[in-house]
Amino acid sequence: MPEQYKLILQHLDQPGYTPDLACYLRHGGYEALKKALATTPRDLPDGKKLSPREVVREDVKASGLRGRGGAGFSAGLKWSFVDRRSGKPIYLICNADESEPGTFKDRQILHKDPHQLIEGMIISCWANDVKLAYIYIRGEMPKAARLLEQALAEARAAGFVGKNILGSGHDIEIHVHRGAGAYICGEETGLIESLEGKRAYPRIKPPYFPAVLGLYMCPTIVNNVETLCHVKHIVNMGAAEYAKLGTPNNTGTRIVSLSGDVNQPGYYEIQVGRVTLGELIFDKNFGGGLRPGRSLKAVIPGGSSSKVLKAGEVFKLNRKGADGQMTKVDVALLDLPYDFDSLQGAGTMSGSSAIIVLDDSRSMVETLANLSEFYAHESCGQCTPCREGALWLAKGTHRLANGEGRKQDAAYLSHIAQNIQGRTICAFGEAASWPVLSFVKKFKDEFEAKGAADEAANASKSPAASKSH
């Protein structure tokens, strides 16, 4: 029976668990920080010696932790790219902008267990020689911003944050910075611009990789809320123990946000890859299945920007056989292990681990129209293909959803999307195109039938008007 495995969510929903420092300390809080600060240098087989900070950085790499914000990039590798020779200060930013439609996991940590995040951040700052860090929190979470400020004040008073933390000689300051309602602030270079007090226009890469030219053109680490929380647990458990959770190359646990047409929407923490997509949707420990009489139509597996999967699809995935050889095996949609690599193998991504379930009562045209409106509203407007294209996609899907469609709209929509992806400054261009490309490709019949039906209906209403197309 597949079950939750609660590492990050261990305490936060327990009765009587409160977001204050006293409660956190009663539950073993800040012990990982003390452990990290007490790290001793490590001798390597080749005669080299790792400093305590390098030891923690190596452990994060060895743990296999991959970013929980969207791209799933190795956290340890990301840290290793930081330019440590520039002589400039290194900054760390916690990405608490949580705005990818379908995602509501960071919200739980921010509101119910802020000290867990702060502890993870302090350890990450210490390990990376960071003296000043920010939590960039989305503007629509004013209560969480206040809770975090309170928690930081408590942590400062207790000597965990501020000058000479825990008498170690290290200064670490953390501040809360609020966004103001723009999705693009979640993109890390847009976030940095926003933190500099500007419009959140993403920067072009190269050259503006945050690890080299980030906040104030200094080396900068941007990590998601959940990623930074995992750092605490890696220190607590040790990298090797942590890496036993989950599956190879997809280690640890992950909080999945489940919404849409399931009986029990909610957030569930799982060992990465040890629970399948089907179990997440149907098992009574998770989604609990669909409403009576309904069947599965489609799954958006990793936030609204991920490519949609269709009920009944079968994917060819790489699997290591008993002989150690890689072979291709058929895996059905519901048997896909929920992890980074399997979803990538299925042509999509686990993204922000937000699953939106659609049952057979739903129109794919209306669903896509809803998502396209989101992207049209949220484009920052810097790149022409994205600014104009996202708007055209919204208009095209809206027209098709509202009785003004045409047979060729399916092809028209794909054509626009193809001309956005790969031609923009930031990955928002892909985020806006992928839903369109995948919806139209996998549900082509539905899109074409809707366009044809609209055309026929409009032609019979007013024969003269139909000629004017």
Add this chain to the structure above:
Amino acid sequence: MSFSVPAPLEARLDELVTHYPVKRSASLMFLHALQEHFGYVSREAVEWTAAKLGLQPINVYELVTFYPMFRQEPLGTTHVKVCRTLSCALAGSAALREQFCKKLGLDSHAHAPQTTPDGKFTVEFVECLAACGSAPVVLVNEDLHERVTAQAAEKILSEGSRLEGAAKGKTPVKGASGAAS
């Protein structure tokens, strides 16, 4: 109406500036604080912020027009943000918005914020509020309401109508435009 920032607020903002190695970084936090205090970001607030942070007013004004949460008009005492995005839409958020708008005599098709003439309510359709597991959700001022039913919406309306209106005497207005939309 003359613009003056009370001393305690100014002291709080001065402290905020110390959080950043570059003053300009504090501008979003300034605008939040000023909007919370005055109800919206006026031209004077923009100029005051620019002067405080050593910027040109345009550097601040361009933030007000980019970030959807900033308003250049006073809004209603009860600000109802109904989530429009997919998971909430699947759970009936369009009907919720219609219910709010119809009851308040507002246009149920407008996306931008609309305020009732008595200044008691502003209704706005917003994008995903990161609470999709308890859809449909509505943010009323700072309070998140989850799994909002038609009855719950009625309650939000009746509680709001007991409050004194903020933007008195205004006709329904469209608020500041959102991010490049």
